[in-house]
Amino acid sequence: MTQSETTVEVVDFVPGRWGNPADPMHLSDSVIGALTMLGINEPAPAPVDVVVPATRLGADALAALEGTGAAVATDDDTRRSRMRGFSTPDLLKFREGDGTDAPDAVVAPTTQEQVAAVLAVADQHDLSLNPFSGGTSVTGGMMPERERPVLSLDLRRLTGLIDLDEVSQIATFAAGTRLPEAERLLAEHGFELGHFPQSYEGATIGGCAVTRSAGQSSIGYGRFDDMVVGLTVATPVGLAEIGTAPKSAAGPDLRQLILGSEGAFGVVTTVRVHVHPLPAVRRFYGWHFPDFVAGEAAMRTLAQSAVKPTVLRLSDEAETGLNLANPSSAGAASAGPVGGCLMVVGFEGDEADVDCRDVYVTAQLEKLGGTALGTEPGEAWRVGRFRGPYLRDPLLDAGALVETLETVTFWSNLDRLKADVTAAITGALGDQGTPAVVMCHISHVYPTGASLYFTVIAKALENPLEQWAAAKNAANAAIRAAGASITHHHAVGTDHRGTYLEEIGDVQRSALRAVKDALDPNGLLNPGILLP
Amino acid sequence: MTQSETTVEVVDFVPGRWGNPADPMHLSDSVIGALTMLGINEPAPAPVDVVVPATRLGADALAALEGTGAAVATDDDTRRSRMRGFSTPDLLKFREGDGTDAPDAVVAPTTQEQVAAVLAVADQHDLSLNPFSGGTSVTGGMMPERERPVLSLDLRRLTGLIDLDEVSQIATFAAGTRLPEAERLLAEHGFELGHFPQSYEGATIGGCAVTRSAGQSSIGYGRFDDMVVGLTVATPVGLAEIGTAPKSAAGPDLRQLILGSEGAFGVVTTVRVHVHPLPAVRRFYGWHFPDFVAGEAAMRTLAQSAVKPTVLRLSDEAETGLNLANPSSAGAASAGPVGGCLMVVGFEGDEADVDCRDVYVTAQLEKLGGTALGTEPGEAWRVGRFRGPYLRDPLLDAGALVETLETVTFWSNLDRLKADVTAAITGALGDQGTPAVVMCHISHVYPTGASLYFTVIAKALENPLEQWAAAKNAANAAIRAAGASITHHHAVGTDHRGTYLEEIGDVQRSALRAVKDALDPNGLLNPGILLP
Known part of the structure; x- marks a missing residue:
């Protein structure tokens, strides 16, 4: 019943596609049917081979880097594998064969001393460094400015x-x-x-x-x-x-x-x-709420209580309807009541504390209008919890534009934020003649507020990068206008930098700039990421 | 039973003495007996009137300050009342009549705009600013460097x-x-x-x-x-x-x-x-543990659990023996079992969540070797919770040297830290011929560690400032050597600055200095506090 998460394996993502290449996901007939309703009936153009430009790293710099003891690679394949992250724009550029963001070399130290030595070489030879480890950025965190030759500082050998x-x-x-x-x-x-x-x-x-x-x-x-x-x-x-x-x-x-x-x-x-x-007990339940507002109120009550579950997540009506919380059967009819919203509530711990919290939380959720659906929807979510993004590649293949974004605000501002961001995205895509489905869930709650995570699907136009940029800019503006934060857990990178600097204002920006100048006086590290 | 904390009133401390002057505490006969055992048998010299030096504020600066709309005072009484905080060295200097740390003026804005205007005047007239509100610092937070005239920026009118x-x-x-x-x-x-x-x-x-x-x-x-x-x-x-x-x-x-x-x-x-x-229910219990190690292990278990009380506090054997957790009867025989350690466990919330947590925590504490003492010791602690420091003034009057200090570390380092700090203090005071009682409690716990709060009593020598400085320096060195933090909740001020800078090291110090220089380029604000 309670499979350990440790059976999930480390996965080496293939550049340009999310997730485990040995275990891809395919779209069900019902998802394909849903796409048809959005006018998505023509597959995307076949991906073009990615050509990376020649390295700009000089022989002296290369020799100095090799002298640090770290492994250094300048071949095209290695450099291609350390380029960009996994946002939809990143994937689209890959599909278009755009290799212009490839680093000039990949340097992989095995010790902290080698990291310090590589920093010193970069300083001497006027190189930029882009620290790389998981490579799963979805906000342009792998795309520093390219004025100087760029090293991808691969930290995957600093392990254990x-x-x-x-x-x-x-x-x-x-x-x-x-x-x-x-x-x-x-x-x-x-x-x-x-x-x-x-x-x-x-x-x-x-x-x-x-x-x-x-x-x-x-x-x-x-x-x-x-x-x-x-x-x-x-x-x-x-x-x-x-x-x-x-x-x-x-x-x-x-x-x-x-x-x-x-x-x-x-x-x-x-x-x-x-x-x-390691928890002795893992219990995951599904709960049904008649609508998002009722589910959201229940989330808030639990977030503001002294007794909490271990996992708490609420899909809105649209996401519940498409069954996205369970990507293995996305688009299939939900097992629970028709309509309304699915909440996942999980408990982990020892028997005594899980029992104690389970009883309290169950009573609260019943009082707040929830209907218990048992463990099946909770377990289905738990087993498929990492596979939602796997759907993106086959959706892009099928001719859809699909992307996610997230934000966070205080509880009293959450409904407005959800409405404004949804309207901004559907407006910007609708203006381009592509009606969009915008789904949302809350997956992180605090006593004073919560995150909102949006998933957007529309028909891809001929230039999907421009098409999405319009929607993303509209969403960013709506987030800023609502006084929310531009990101809850996707970070700033290069994609969010402009809105981020507006969010923090001049005084905070000057404090950050001062820290940057004090710790990295020559600006070697990630130029253009977080700060201009 | 569950008196609201809101019945506790705002208290205007008298400069040089802690707490409510209308409700002072007196030493019980049993405390006086305990002092006798430490050789404390001669009252301290009577306090000398504090004379403050003439203000150094020029007429131009004074006029400019008055032009901001903030109230400005330069009289001796007002300046004396904004001088230093309430550490034992602060109190001792007061007793000695030392007024050299008085600010040159007290400026009290009523709006944010006035605060900004006062900052601008300080910049133009080369004045330093020491923000003041509660004035309860015990680490020299009211003692900025005095190279320039010092304004006490009294924020007590920014209220509501x-x-x-x-x-x-x-x-x-x-x-x-x-x-x-x-x-x-x-x-x-x-x-x-x-x-x-x-x-x-x-x-x-x-x-x-x-x-x-x-x-x-x-x-x-x-x-x-x-x-x-x-x-x-x-x-x-x-x-x-x-x-x-x-x-x-x-x-x-x-x-x-x-x-x-x-x-x-x-x-x-x-x-x-x-x-x-506002909690509907407040329940405070006493628990007895056979020794500090057993009580500490129980604290750790609760701190690392998902279900926690609202208040958790453990006095060591020495503090339990002197009954310091209940200052109203300090020194009197404890109501509970003789010896061992007193733990206070409090719950606040609504009936359902308090019941749920109470049952779980009670079962845990019983399993971990605790003996329930009922609500009397918990309620006694709760009612007297702010009055511990009130004892300091009558103790100083009686000829004792009394002071507290605190630190924090990870659980695996806690016993070593407690032993080393205790040894450092007793050693430094013992070397001066004054054996000390060192008591300790844990009042703040985290999943990864806890604070230690020490109370020290010894006979005061003729120069108690020097006497205590030796003990404090020894304690600081022990804290640093153990890798702990120099303060858990008393802050850095001027007293902890040296040890603090050692704790953070050069890179972190340069980051802080950069932020200081960016936000306060002319160094108006609290020069010498936190950073040199």
């Missing part, structure tokens, strides 16, 4: 569980450790990280830290930035060990300056995170 | 509940609002902040933010830095509105750069904080 403090429940990982590998290593000691973003199969510990990842169990185990107690950061001006205690009143919390810094201030080499014993 | 978002459970307060006033204003709407540091009667919303205050219900409602969702900060380079969402992946969390900044980066003028409905 360095230390486990079972008493304090703290694990120290090398930053390049992939999440499934981290779980496998912890499980040998009876522990678990419990951090399950949808990019789980590909993402790394360091990547989750610098992008403020949020996992599907965030109400239970916290966001990744809540879980981090310490970081080692290699900066061009030296190494920093950050975080001496769980919490402290000794000045600003400088962990929070590196978390979310997206490689622009330094290269995170090790991360100390809170872990917990 | 500006907005209450009941749906999102967010209250917006003017920074100078005192905590009991904040509770009174919220209670009118059925809400509560639930932040109860021991300085509750005097402390303010803004002060709690910039010093990362921790309240006695931190396991239930979080530390103050957990509760803050937004801040307005007036800096010399402009106003910043920080915090657009509960949590976000949009870059570093810049709230965490202002929280703990102790007025060195800007003047916090409003704070948005998470609040909760």
